[in-house]
Amino acid sequence: MTQLATAPAPAGRRIPALLPTALSRGTLEVRLFFADRESVIFTFALPVILLSVFGQVFHGGIGSTGVPFRQYFAAGIIATGIMSATFVNLGAGIAADRDSGTLKRLAGSPLRPAAYFAGKAISALVVAAAETAVLLAVGVAVLGVRLPGSPGRWLTLGWVFVLGGAACAMLGIALSSLPRSARSSTAVFSLPYLVLSFISGVYFVFSSLPAGLQQVAALFPLKWLCQGLRAAFLPGFMRSAEPAHSWELARVALVLGAWFIAGLMLCLTTFRWRERG
Amino acid sequence: MTALRPAGEAATSPVIRVRGLSKRYHQVAALNRVDLDIGRGEIFALLGPNGAGKTTAVEILEGQRHRDAGEVSVLGADPARAGRAWRARIGIVPQRAHDFAELTVHTVLRHVAGYYPVPQDPDGLIDAMGLAGRAHARLRQLSGGERRRVDIALGLLGRPELLFLDEPTTGLDPAARRQLQALIRQLAADGTTILLTTHYLGEAESLADRVAVLASGRIVATGPPAGLGGRDRATATVRWRDGAGQHVRLSTTPTQLVAQLAADTADGEVPGLTVTRPSLEDIYLDLTGPSRLGEQS
Numbered sequence: 001m002t003q004l005a006t007a008p009a010p011a012g013r014r015i016p017a018l019l020p021t022a023l024s025r026g027t028l029e030v031r032l033f034f035a036d037r038e039s040v041i042f043t044f045a046l047p048v049i050l051l052s053v054f055g056q057v058f059h060g061g062i063g064s065t066g067v068p069f070r071q072y073f074a075a076g077i078i079a080t081g082i083m084s085a086t087f088v089n090l091g092a093g094i095a096a097d098r099d100s101g102t103l104k105r106l107a108g109s110p111l112r113p114a115a116y117f118a119g120k121a122i123s124a125l126v127v128a129a130a131e132t133a134v135l136l137a138v139g140v141a142v143l144g145v146r147l148p149g150s151p152g153r154w155l156t157l158g159w160v161f162v163l164g165g166a167a168c169a170m171l172g173i174a175l176s177s178l179p180r181s182a183r184s185s186t187a188v189f190s191l192p193y194l195v196l197s198f199i200s201g202v203y204f205v206f207s208s209l210p211a212g213l214q215q216v217a218a219l220f221p222l223k224w225l226c227q228g229l230r231a232a233f234l235p236g237f238m239r240s241a242e243p244a245h246s247w248e249l250a251r252v253a254l255v256l257g258a259w260f261i262a263g264l265m266l267c268l269t270t271f272r273w274r275e276r277g
Numbered sequence: 278m279t280a281l282r283p284a285g286e287a288a289t290s291p292v293i294r295v296r297g298l299s300k301r302y303h304q305v306a307a308l309n310r311v312d313l314d315i316g317r318g319e320i321f322a323l324l325g326p327n328g329a330g331k332t333t334a335v336e337i338l339e340g341q342r343h344r345d346a347g348e349v350s351v352l353g354a355d356p357a358r359a360g361r362a363w364r365a366r367i368g369i370v371p372q373r374a375h376d377f378a379e380l381t382v383h384t385v386l387r388h389v390a391g392y393y394p395v396p397q398d399p400d401g402l403i404d405a406m407g408l409a410g411r412a413h414a415r416l417r418q419l420s421g422g423e424r425r426r427v428d429i430a431l432g433l434l435g436r437p438e439l440l441f442l443d444e445p446t447t448g449l450d451p452a453a454r455r456q457l458q459a460l461i462r463q464l465a466a467d468g469t470t471i472l473l474t475t476h477y478l479g480e481a482e483s484l485a486d487r488v489a490v491l492a493s494g495r496i497v498a499t500g501p502p503a504g505l506g507g508r509d510r511a512t513a514t515v516r517w518r519d520g521a522g523q524h525v526r527l528s529t530t531p532t533q534l535v536a537q538l539a540a541d542t543a544d545g546e547v548p549g550l551t552v553t554r555p556s557l558e559d560i561y562l563d564l565t566g567p568s569r570l571g572e573q574s
Binding site: 004005006007008009010011013014015016020021024028031032035036097100101102104105107108109110111112 | 339340341361362364365366367369371373374375376377378379380384388389391392393394395396397398401402404405415431435436437438460463464466467468469
């Protein structure tokens with residue numbers, strides 16, 4: 001049995017540095033995510049279930065191209081998986097942290113706020129990467145989805161994943177100040193996530209959607225995340241099925257980057273450590 | 278113990294110094310020109326009915342809430358502007374928390390210990406809080422009293438110079454409460470300053486060096502609990518029995534009365550003798566009661 005020190009700590013010692021505390025926060029966040037049954041089912045398992053179910057439903061190819069729609073759908077569902085692991089997971093998670101007293105406790109401790117956000121980012125990255133890996137494995141094993149065929153395509157998958165995930169994560173953090181309580185956070189996060197997934201070219205070929213919906217979807221990051229991933233997963237000639245008859249990778253990078261910066265600005269101006277009232 | 282203090286902070290200066298602290302919520306004054314001085318190693322209890330402003334005052338001192346007016350110095354700094362090094366020197370036990378619900382006691386304490394420059398040993402703390410048997414239980418699975426002990430352990434983890442305890446023993450059983458009070462006394466004896474709020478007047482009386490009573494945002498009395506509101510000098514009630522039956526007399530000089538009674542008996546023993554002064558509860562209810570509040574408004 002160890003002895004309790006009842007005298008105050010000697011003054012003037014250094015506060016633990018950012019990196020170890022950020023890693024410690026990140027490890028804790030990942031453990032918390034996978035320990036919470038609700039988040040594992042609705043954030044992590046839902047895209048996997050949707051891929052398995054709709055993958056069985058969707059037969060046939062895209063138009064007369066001979067490319068199976070499953071291949072197109074797999075790219076889209078991976079994009080929603082990334083958004084789910086970042087936007088929904090982070091946003092609802094921070095709202096829950098505000099509700100449970102976590103943020104208040106951290107604000108009263110010497111922990112750097114940057115360590116908290118870095119921990120969130122690490123957790124989002126790990127959860128999104130695990131999500132993507134599981135979706136790829138299920139897609140390949142169950143639906144015969146073909147993996148990206150060249151290093152260049154894997155590179156596209158990589159940067160679209162990172163940039164899209166970062167943009168969605170920032171938006172999630174920015175919107176986390178919106179819900180009054182953790183209970184109302186479902187409306188703030190799950191609703192836009194579901195609506196966007198229907199109009200961003202996941203369940204339907206994007207260019208087959210009404211023009212108005214296409215324009216609305218083009219304002220938000222998920223459409224560009226899907227398009228960037230299609231560049232990694234679909235054969236090159238499929239770019240003719242895109243609205244601009246091109247993958248528009250430069251524009252994908254631009255829009256996702258802009259959302260990242262806008263989200264970051266929103267975070268810096270709207271973030272609240274305390275519950276309202 | 279002569280630990281080094283940051284420059285500009287004399288060893289004798291009060292740990293908490295508050296002058297004219299005021300805070301309003303909308304148009305309601307939660308705190309109205311509050312003054313406080315709390316010295317190093319002191320156990321100070323803030324008493325008052327629900328809504329009197331105790332939690333608001335404590336949160337301002339913790340740097341968790343902004344004030345509208347007044348001067349506040351805590352450990353030589355203004356809590357509204359103090360940084361991480363200052364926060365490493367305080368410990369906070371909030372009134373209610375349900376964070377970390379899905380993690381085990383041991384995981385949570387080991388994790389939070391990593392925030393502090395010189396943390397308490399998590400295992401020693403788990404033992405001291407009587408949680409050894411529950412170290413690997415998830416916080417969600419703990420009883421209310423066990424969860425309360427985890428919150429207290431989290432407040433102690435950084436080995437703070439100043440510990441804020443917002444109703445620390447609410448929900449604890451009598452044995453755990455007594456254990457915690459002994460720990461608080463030990464911490465104070467070794468130099469930790471303790472500011473606690475409580476509804477238990479007995480706890481304030483046995484634990485605190487000084488108390489302050491808050492009512493409607495004002496401090497209506499302050500001092501050692503034994504003398505609060507002049508209760509050590511207040512009129513005493515003397516009760517005794519003799520052949521004629523039970524006697525009750527109010528006296529401002531009870532010592533003289535008792536001496537007189539003793540002299541009047543054959544063997545110097547007065548049967549059924551008691552001398553009582555108003556209890557802390559009597560004084561407290563008088564200070565915070567509706568008649569008193571009516572006078573102020």
